[in-house]
Amino acid sequence: MKITIFGTGYVGLVTGACLADVGHEVLCMDVDPEKIDKLRNGIIPIYEPGLESIVNHNVSAGRLLFSTDTQEAVAHGEVQFIAVGTPPDEDGSADLQYVLAVARSIGQYMTGYKVVVDKSTVPVGTADKVAGALRAELDKRGEELDFDVVSNPEFLKEGAAVADFMKPDRIIVGTDSDKAEGILREVYYPFNRNHDRMIFMDVRSAELTKYAANAMLATKISFMNEVSNLAERLGADIESVRRGIGSDPRIGYHFIYPGCGYGGSCFPKDVTALSRTARDCDYEARLLNAVEAVNMAQKHVLFDKVSHYFGGDLEGKTIALWGLAFKPNTDDMREASSRVLMESLWKAGAKVQAYDPEAMKETQRIYGEEPGLQLCGTKEQALKGADALVICTEWKEFRLPDFEVISEALSHPVVFDGRNLYEPEMLERHGLIYYAIGRGRNQFSATGS
Numbered sequence: 001m002k003i004t005i006f007g008t009g010y011v012g013l014v015t016g017a018c019l020a021d022v023g024h025e026v027l028c029m030d031v032d033p034e035k036i037d038k039l040r041n042g043i044i045p046i047y048e049p050g051l052e053s054i055v056n057h058n059v060s061a062g063r064l065l066f067s068t069d070t071q072e073a074v075a076h077g078e079v080q081f082i083a084v085g086t087p088p089d090e091d092g093s094a095d096l097q098y099v100l101a102v103a104r105s106i107g108q109y110m111t112g113y114k115v116v117v118d119k120s121t122v123p124v125g126t127a128d129k130v131a132g133a134l135r136a137e138l139d140k141r142g143e144e145l146d147f148d149v150v151s152n153p154e155f156l157k158e159g160a161a162v163a164d165f166m167k168p169d170r171i172i173v174g175t176d177s178d179k180a181e182g183i184l185r186e187v188y189y190p191f192n193r194n195h196d197r198m199i200f201m202d203v204r205s206a207e208l209t210k211y212a213a214n215a216m217l218a219t220k221i222s223f224m225n226e227v228s229n230l231a232e233r234l235g236a237d238i239e240s241v242r243r244g245i246g247s248d249p250r251i252g253y254h255f256i257y258p259g260c261g262y263g264g265s266c267f268p269k270d271v272t273a274l275s276r277t278a279r280d281c282d283y284e285a286r287l288l289n290a291v292e293a294v295n296m297a298q299k300h301v302l303f304d305k306v307s308h309y310f311g312g313d314l315e316g317k318t319i320a321l322w323g324l325a326f327k328p329n330t331d332d333m334r335e336a337s338s339r340v341l342m343e344s345l346w347k348a349g350a351k352v353q354a355y356d357p358e359a360m361k362e363t364q365r366i367y368g369e370e371p372g373l374q375l376c377g378t379k380e381q382a383l384k385g386a387d388a389l390v391i392c393t394e395w396k397e398f399r400l401p402d403f404e405v406i407s408e409a410l411s412h413p414v415v416f417d418g419r420n421l422y423e424p425e426m427l428e429r430h431g432l433i434y435y436a437i438g439r440g441r442n443q444f445s446a447t448g449s
């Protein structure tokens with residue numbers, strides 16, 4: 001099938017590459033000429049495991065094209081995926097300007113039937129707005145062309161996006177059109193061979209399903225973070241509690257890791273946007289608001305622990321920081337907990353020596369001018385001359401470091417671990433003082449006290 005994807009970010013590029021890989025003819029369109037230029041030259045603008053080879057393979061096979069030309073993009077596919085960003089607006093609601101701009105473009109240039117697929121995460125009611133924007137352009141042209149707008153939210157995880165897309169848990173499609181349903185079945189047929197993963201529903205339910213999924217996952221994290229703060233005050237170990245509750249199949253082990261807060265391009269903005277949607281229909285989403293508030297406070301916990309340890313005086317201190325990306329296996333820094341920590345440390349007069357396996361370029365782009373930041377080529381270099389070590393992202397290479405090297409390099413042998421990577425006894429054996437999240441009374445920090 002001929003398919004067009006608008007937006008070549010984490011979702012658009014993965015979607016385009018994976019659809020091409022199963023045999024579709026895909027054109028990926030982006031308004032960013034630099035991105036398209038890179039992609040045409042075999043350079044992948046983001047880090048996502050497995051993506052480079054799949055893109056280059058399908059470009060060579062002639063099934064994956066890149067363009068900045070809107071008219072060409074609209075002409076290419078009967079199926080038009082919208083996978084552009086939906087960042088938070090000033091009031092926290094999802095900013096639909098990019099989605100609606102694509103809808104208008106499709107209306108301006110289409111010459112026959114199209115299925116327009118909302119893959120971006122968009123609030124309930126957006127499909128109607130997309131249809132309205134598109135129809136307004138057709139009206140201007142005096143055309144009466146047929147089209148359907150379908151909701152097909154994406155559930156891939158950054159860091160495992162290709163694998164998730166290739167083997168999805170479910171493919172949600174919201175539509176009331178039999179014709180569009182048939183076309184979407186054909187688009188996803190190759191991903192459905194083992195068993196039918198497609199769940200069809202009405203458009204509004206599909207739109208809400210995406211927000212509900214992210215809000216549920218964010219709730220699990222904030223719940224565990226709240227209990228971890230309690231554990232610190234009660235002298236309990238959250239890691240024992242985690243194992244204790246995870247063994248209940250009704251709870252399960254997934255997504256109950258305590259830490260220094262969730263970040264990324266989805267959970268924070270989606271929880272806020274859903275809460276905003278609730279307010280718009282005169283409903284106060286108290287649980288969602290609490291999930292967000294707990295998370296915002298949790299992002300300050302590491303700073304509070306560091307500050308508490310140094311008696312509230314961080315002026316002139318140098319903090320080694322391992323992990324900048326909001327989670328492992330990505331270079332994405334959007335809403336990363338490391339950013340809250342670094343900004344607080346700089347404000348308090350401390351310097352940061354940071355290392356991340358993939359997010360250094362992105363950090364340089366965001367904080368390149370910051371005098372208090374030194375980006376280091378290895379995790380060991382980040383330790384040199386530092387007073388303490390803080391870990392913000394659970395990259396594999398941080399899981400079993402040489403503790404002797406850490407304790408020799410730091411002027412204060414202290415590790416603040418925002419992801420509970422280590423057993424406290426292990427670090428104690430190496431003469432390190434260890435502060436993690438929710439692991440007993442000595443872990444107490446000022447936040448929320």
Ligand SMILES: NC(=O)c1ccc[n+]([C@@H]2O[C@H](COP(=O)([O-])OP(=O)(O)OC[C@H]3O[C@@H](n4cnc5c(N)ncnc54)[C@H](O)[C@@H]3O)[C@@H](O)[C@H]2O)c1
Nearest residue numbers: 007008009010011030031032084085086098120121154158
């Ligand atoms: N990143 C994730 O893990 C993830 C997972 C599921 C859903 N989503 C949702 O998918 C959507 C896209 O997210 P992302 O992370 O891929 O965003 P992104 O910011 O990485 O990419 C968006 C791309 O769209 C392009 N764009 C903007 N306007 C355009 C236009 N008019 N025509 C063509 N391209 C245009 C931008 O230049 C950019 O390259 C969002 O709604 C997000 O919430 C993201």
